[in-house]
Amino acid sequence: MTLKTSNTIPITRFDLSHIAANERYAIWKESISVIFQTELPEKSLSDAFNAHITTCHLSSVLLSSTTSRQQYFNRPAKLIAEDGLDHFLIQLYTRGSTSGQWGKDNNSTVRAGDILLLDATRPIASLTEDFSNLTLVIPRNLLTAQWPNIERQHGSVLPRESTFGKLLGEHLLGLQDAALTMSAEEACVVGQGLVNLAALYFSHTLPKETCPSMQAATYKTIRDYIIKNLANPDLSPDMIAAHFRMSRAYLYRLFDATEGVSHFIQEQRLLMAFQILSHRSNGKRRISEIAFSLGFKNDSHFSRSFYRYFGITASELRKNALTDSAIKTAVDSIDRRYEDWALNLR
Known part of the structure; x- marks a missing residue:
């Protein structure tokens, strides 16, 4: 994508609609592995698969709008160790739902309108229905500056009926609309402001004795x-x-x-x-x-x-590291810059 001015925020659009149907899922699986390990349910047909992501780089955070089909989204221990991703994800489902196990003892179903907080350094195992969602990707240091023991909130949900859920949802939807025409200077301020707001809202769901x-x-x-x-x-x-x-x-x-x-x-x-x-x-x-x-x-x-x-054994991991010759799938017509943005976000 060509930017009109140097003051415009970078925006990437990952779109599979022009790719042959039988090739889409393999490209998606490889691309989204920057954050999640995905699998299709047994009865799903990969030929019917599609996915679209629009990602806005707001200086210190990323905002992604994603639409796709039913699938498993997981972050097992092996992936967590491999990518070293040290981010938090705040997700608003605008269509569909997800049911998951967030860590060892926390499981829930997140409905359209609910807001989910995930720690990318903790295990995630979920099944998402056909969906559309907004995801705010936040480096750990931005949230821990406001809220040092945020690990307690992995898998926490702000229900759509709650005051904080409604307000934060409106802010995320408003940011989605405004981001497309936002200047880089505005993005820096707005991104940090939304992070502070999210930390404040989620912190109020903690028991009082854990908040000091x-x-x-x-x-x-x-x-x-x-x-x-x-x-x-x-x-x-x-x-x-x-x-x-x-x-x-x-x-x-x-x-x-x-x-x-x-x-x-x-x-x-x-x-x-x-x-x-x-x-x-x-x-x-x-x-x-x-x-x-x-x-x-x-x-x-x-x-x-x-x-x-x-x-996996330590010796097997070492062998894989020494012999791995995997080559990233190259499809010139697909904008995959969001992958590097997620990996290099600080």
Whole structure:
């Protein structure tokens, strides 16, 4: 697309309508894998598939309008580790619905008019009917600046009947209309303003005892401390509680939304191991050396934990990384810039 002036926001339009029907789904599956792993239900015909995405780059956030057919949208642990996408998604369904499992214990059906908040670093498993929706893609740092313990809200829904759901829905629809003629300067202000508004509305759905800013700031401080100390084999709830001079009970309460502090520590170590093993530059490092460098004390424990979490062994992942020769499908007539925008959004 050719921009009329340097002050216009970038807009990309991914459209499969002019592609042969039997080729559409394969192109879509590869393209949308920048965020989701998709599958068609068994009885669906790929020849009947179609999809369209219009994405506006609003400086610090992306706004996408998507229309497509029934399909599964998933973010399993393996994909989360592969792409390292550290964004939040706020979705308004304007047509159709989705039913999903958001993390371990949260499942719901999101109707047209409801607004769903998803954390791209947490598991997602959903089945979406024929649909149209708006998705606001937000880098983690923009939301955590307002709301440090936002992990608690993965899979949260603002119902269409609620005051906050109605207001935020109207803002998203209004932004969709205005974005097409918005200047770059306006986009920067409007995008940040909508992020602040969304954080405020979703924060009011938390139980009152989890909202105080001091507790949120404490959680973020401890989370950062854990990530900086993953290589320490002695990193544990006891060590963390002693370092911050707090009770273990209080520490456990802070991390109850992420399945506990011990689970969080091991999850971060496994995700880091996946990243290291996925890079060809680390091909000569022994797997056991990588495990020990990330605080695992036992090679067999690492191997079992890795397979249980990702569904693939560490050695299989390394082999795939060293032999992968996949070539991205090239169709010159399709605008796929939104893929790079999503990956490079900061």
